[in-house]
Amino acid sequence: xxxxxxxxxxxxxxxxxxxxLRCKPISGHNSLFWYRQTMMRGLELLIYFNNNxxxxxxxxxxxxxxxxxxxxxxxxxxxxxxxxxxSAVYFCASSDYRAYNEQFFGPGTRLTVL
Amino acid sequence: AQRVTQPEKLxxxxxxxxxxxxxxxxxxxxxxxxxxxxxxxQRLQLLLRHISRESIKGFTADLNKGETSFHxxxxxxxxxxxxxxxxxxxxxxxxMLTFGGGTRLMVKP
Numbered sequence: 001x002x003x004x005x006x007x008x009x010x011x012x013x014x015x016x017x018x019x020x021l022r023c024k025p026i027s028g029h030n031s032l033f034w035y036r037q038t039m040m041r042g043l044e045l046l047i048y049f050n051n052n053x054x055x056x057x058x059x060x061x062x063x064x065x066x067x068x069x070x071x072x073x074x075x076x077x078x079x080x081x082x083x084x085x086x087s088a089v090y091f092c093a094s095s096d097y098r099a100y101n102e103q104f105f106g107p108g109t110r111l112t113v114l
Numbered sequence: 115a116q117r118v119t120q121p122e123k124l125x126x127x128x129x130x131x132x133x134x135x136x137x138x139x140x141x142x143x144x145x146x147x148x149x150x151x152x153x154x155x156q157r158l159q160l161l162l163r164h165i166s167r168e169s170i171k172g173f174t175a176d177l178n179k180g181e182t183s184f185h186x187x188x189x190x191x192x193x194x195x196x197x198x199x200x201x202x203x204x205x206x207x208x209x210m211l212t213f214g215g216g217t218r219l220m221v222k223p
Binding site for chain 1: 146157158160163200204210211212213214215216
Protein backbone atom coordinates (compact mmCIF):
# COMPACT_ATOMS: atom_id res chain seq x y z
CA UNK A 1 0.00 0.00 0.00
CA UNK A 2 1.28 3.48 -0.89
CA UNK A 3 -0.07 4.92 2.32
CA UNK A 4 -2.26 7.98 2.51
CA UNK A 5 -2.07 9.96 -0.71
CA UNK A 6 -2.63 13.69 -0.92
CA UNK A 7 -2.77 16.02 -3.89
CA UNK A 8 -1.55 18.47 -4.82
CA UNK A 9 1.66 18.52 -2.77
CA UNK A 10 2.02 22.25 -3.26
CA UNK A 11 -0.58 24.85 -4.15
CA UNK A 12 -0.07 28.54 -4.70
CA UNK A 13 -3.13 30.63 -5.32
CA UNK A 14 -4.39 34.15 -5.06
CA UNK A 15 -6.68 35.49 -2.42
CA UNK A 16 -10.32 34.91 -3.29
CA UNK A 17 -9.74 31.80 -5.35
CA UNK A 18 -11.24 28.42 -4.56
CA UNK A 19 -8.84 25.73 -3.37
CA UNK A 20 -9.56 22.00 -3.30
CA LEU A 21 -7.30 19.57 -1.48
CA ARG A 22 -7.64 15.85 -2.07
CA CYS A 23 -6.97 12.77 0.02
CA LYS A 24 -7.02 9.05 -0.59
CA PRO A 25 -6.92 7.09 2.68
CA ILE A 26 -5.36 3.69 3.17
CA SER A 27 -7.64 1.00 1.83
CA GLY A 28 -9.76 -0.55 4.55
CA HIS A 29 -9.37 2.29 7.02
CA ASN A 30 -12.67 3.49 8.42
CA SER A 31 -11.68 6.91 9.77
CA LEU A 32 -10.27 9.96 8.01
CA PHE A 33 -8.93 13.15 9.52
CA TRP A 34 -8.01 16.58 8.14
CA TYR A 35 -5.42 18.64 10.04
CA ARG A 36 -3.84 22.05 9.52
CA GLN A 37 -0.28 22.77 10.63
CA THR A 38 1.11 26.27 11.18
CA MET A 39 4.07 27.64 13.07
CA MET A 40 1.82 29.66 15.34
CA ARG A 41 -0.86 27.09 16.16
CA GLY A 42 0.87 23.77 15.59
CA LEU A 43 -1.26 20.83 14.45
CA GLU A 44 -5.01 21.43 14.57
CA LEU A 45 -7.76 18.93 13.81
CA LEU A 46 -10.23 20.44 11.37
CA ILE A 47 -12.70 17.61 10.84
CA TYR A 48 -12.90 13.85 10.93
CA PHE A 49 -15.08 11.18 9.37
CA ASN A 50 -16.03 7.70 10.52
CA ASN A 51 -17.33 5.40 7.79
CA ASN A 52 -17.62 8.41 5.44
CA UNK A 53 -19.83 10.35 7.90
CA UNK A 54 -18.55 13.64 9.39
CA UNK A 55 -18.36 13.19 13.15
CA UNK A 56 -16.75 16.37 14.46
CA UNK A 57 -16.22 19.52 12.41
CA UNK A 58 -15.79 21.87 15.35
CA UNK A 59 -12.23 22.58 14.23
CA UNK A 60 -13.27 23.97 10.88
CA UNK A 61 -12.34 27.64 11.22
CA UNK A 62 -15.09 29.26 9.15
CA UNK A 63 -17.86 28.63 6.69
CA UNK A 64 -15.30 29.15 3.96
CA UNK A 65 -14.03 25.67 4.79
CA UNK A 66 -15.94 22.55 3.80
CA UNK A 67 -15.05 18.87 3.62
CA UNK A 68 -16.68 15.90 1.95
CA UNK A 69 -16.13 12.18 1.84
CA UNK A 70 -18.31 10.79 -0.94
CA UNK A 71 -16.90 7.28 -0.57
CA UNK A 72 -14.44 5.28 1.51
CA UNK A 73 -11.51 6.00 -0.78
CA UNK A 74 -11.71 9.75 -1.33
CA UNK A 75 -12.11 13.00 0.57
CA UNK A 76 -11.82 16.67 -0.27
CA UNK A 77 -11.20 19.80 1.75
CA UNK A 78 -12.35 22.96 0.03
CA UNK A 79 -11.63 26.58 0.88
CA UNK A 80 -13.79 29.17 -0.86
CA UNK A 81 -12.82 31.98 -0.97
CA UNK A 82 -9.24 31.52 0.17
CA UNK A 83 -7.40 34.11 2.27
CA UNK A 84 -3.69 34.64 3.03
CA UNK A 85 -4.20 33.46 6.62
CA UNK A 86 -5.21 30.06 5.26
CA SER A 87 -1.60 29.49 4.22
CA ALA A 88 -0.46 26.34 6.01
CA VAL A 89 0.35 22.67 5.52
CA TYR A 90 -2.80 20.56 5.40
CA PHE A 91 -2.51 16.92 6.40
CA CYS A 92 -4.88 14.07 5.86
CA ALA A 93 -4.68 10.96 8.05
CA SER A 94 -6.57 7.69 8.21
CA SER A 95 -6.96 4.99 10.80
CA ASP A 96 -8.47 1.56 11.36
CA TYR A 97 -10.19 0.85 14.67
CA ARG A 98 -8.83 -2.69 14.47
CA ALA A 99 -5.25 -1.32 14.66
CA TYR A 100 -5.57 0.54 17.95
CA ASN A 101 -6.61 3.64 16.03
CA GLU A 102 -3.06 4.47 14.98
CA GLN A 103 -3.32 7.35 12.55
CA PHE A 104 -1.33 7.20 9.32
CA PHE A 105 -0.54 10.56 7.82
CA GLY A 106 -0.22 11.69 4.25
CA PRO A 107 2.69 13.85 3.05
CA GLY A 108 0.64 17.02 3.34
CA THR A 109 -0.31 19.82 0.97
CA ARG A 110 1.57 23.08 1.39
CA LEU A 111 -0.89 25.87 0.59
CA THR A 112 0.22 29.41 -0.05
CA VAL A 113 -2.42 32.08 -0.57
CA LEU A 114 -1.03 35.32 -1.93
CA ALA B 115 -12.23 18.94 27.47
CA GLN B 116 -8.94 17.29 26.67
CA ARG B 117 -5.71 19.20 26.27
CA VAL B 118 -2.07 18.37 25.62
CA THR B 119 0.74 20.75 26.55
CA GLN B 120 4.33 20.58 25.39
CA PRO B 121 6.04 23.42 27.22
CA GLU B 122 9.19 23.51 25.10
CA LYS B 123 9.00 24.59 21.48
CA LEU B 124 12.69 23.91 20.95
CA UNK B 125 15.10 21.58 22.71
CA UNK B 126 18.75 21.57 21.72
CA UNK B 127 21.22 18.98 23.03
CA UNK B 128 24.58 17.57 22.09
CA UNK B 129 25.02 14.09 20.66
CA UNK B 130 25.27 11.53 23.44
CA UNK B 131 23.43 13.67 25.98
CA UNK B 132 20.17 12.51 27.60
CA UNK B 133 16.95 13.86 26.19
CA UNK B 134 13.58 14.45 27.82
CA UNK B 135 10.70 15.96 25.89
CA UNK B 136 7.95 17.02 28.23
CA UNK B 137 4.26 16.37 27.73
CA UNK B 138 1.44 17.14 30.14
CA UNK B 139 -2.20 16.44 29.57
CA UNK B 140 -5.57 17.19 31.03
CA UNK B 141 -8.35 14.66 30.70
CA UNK B 142 -10.94 13.47 33.15
CA UNK B 143 -11.04 9.82 32.12
CA UNK B 144 -8.46 7.21 31.18
CA UNK B 145 -6.52 8.55 28.22
CA UNK B 146 -4.47 6.80 25.61
CA UNK B 147 -1.22 8.67 24.94
CA UNK B 148 1.01 8.70 21.88
CA UNK B 149 4.20 10.27 20.61
CA UNK B 150 4.39 11.13 16.92
CA UNK B 151 7.56 12.22 15.12
CA UNK B 152 8.09 14.22 11.94
CA UNK B 153 11.57 14.02 10.42
CA UNK B 154 12.64 16.65 7.93
CA UNK B 155 10.75 16.34 4.64
CA GLN B 156 8.88 13.27 5.86
CA ARG B 157 5.33 12.65 6.95
CA LEU B 158 4.22 12.51 10.55
CA GLN B 159 4.48 8.98 11.93
CA LEU B 160 3.75 7.17 15.16
CA LEU B 161 6.79 6.73 17.39
CA LEU B 162 5.23 4.94 20.35
CA ARG B 163 2.06 4.55 22.38
CA HIS B 164 1.83 4.11 26.12
CA ILE B 165 -0.24 0.93 26.07
CA SER B 166 2.53 -0.91 24.22
CA ARG B 167 5.16 -0.12 26.84
CA GLU B 168 7.79 -0.47 24.16
CA SER B 169 11.07 1.22 23.36
CA ILE B 170 11.39 2.54 19.83
CA LYS B 171 14.72 3.85 18.52
CA GLY B 172 15.87 4.01 22.12
CA PHE B 173 12.96 6.22 23.19
CA THR B 174 10.65 5.36 26.07
CA ALA B 175 7.71 7.16 27.63
CA ASP B 176 5.93 6.37 30.89
CA LEU B 177 2.43 7.48 31.64
CA ASN B 178 2.29 9.14 35.06
CA LYS B 179 -1.36 9.57 35.94
CA GLY B 180 -0.56 11.34 39.20
CA GLU B 181 1.36 14.06 37.43
CA THR B 182 -0.70 13.74 34.22
CA SER B 183 2.49 13.51 32.22
CA PHE B 184 3.86 11.39 29.39
CA HIS B 185 7.43 12.57 28.94
CA UNK B 186 9.55 11.11 26.15
CA UNK B 187 13.08 10.08 27.13
CA UNK B 188 16.23 8.77 25.55
CA UNK B 189 19.47 8.25 27.47
CA UNK B 190 21.85 9.08 24.59
CA UNK B 191 20.67 11.36 21.79
CA UNK B 192 21.78 10.78 18.20
CA UNK B 193 21.94 13.32 15.39
CA UNK B 194 19.29 11.38 13.47
CA UNK B 195 16.86 12.02 16.33
CA UNK B 196 16.59 15.64 15.21
CA UNK B 197 12.94 16.11 14.32
CA UNK B 198 9.63 17.57 15.40
CA UNK B 199 7.93 15.57 18.16
CA UNK B 200 4.23 15.71 18.97
CA UNK B 201 2.52 14.29 22.02
CA UNK B 202 -1.10 13.27 21.43
CA UNK B 203 -4.05 12.00 23.43
CA UNK B 204 -7.25 10.16 22.67
CA UNK B 205 -10.00 9.63 25.16
CA UNK B 206 -13.70 9.00 25.12
CA UNK B 207 -14.14 11.02 21.94
CA UNK B 208 -13.69 7.93 19.84
CA UNK B 209 -10.51 7.87 17.86
CA MET B 210 -9.99 11.61 17.66
CA LEU B 211 -6.48 12.70 18.61
CA THR B 212 -5.65 15.93 20.39
CA PHE B 213 -2.09 17.04 19.67
CA GLY B 214 0.27 19.17 21.69
CA GLY B 215 2.02 22.12 20.11
CA GLY B 216 5.11 20.09 19.29
CA THR B 217 8.76 20.27 20.33
CA ARG B 218 11.57 20.61 17.84
CA LEU B 219 14.55 18.53 18.95
CA MET B 220 17.95 19.50 17.60
CA VAL B 221 20.86 17.17 18.30
CA LYS B 222 24.17 18.86 17.67
CA PRO B 223 27.34 16.92 16.79
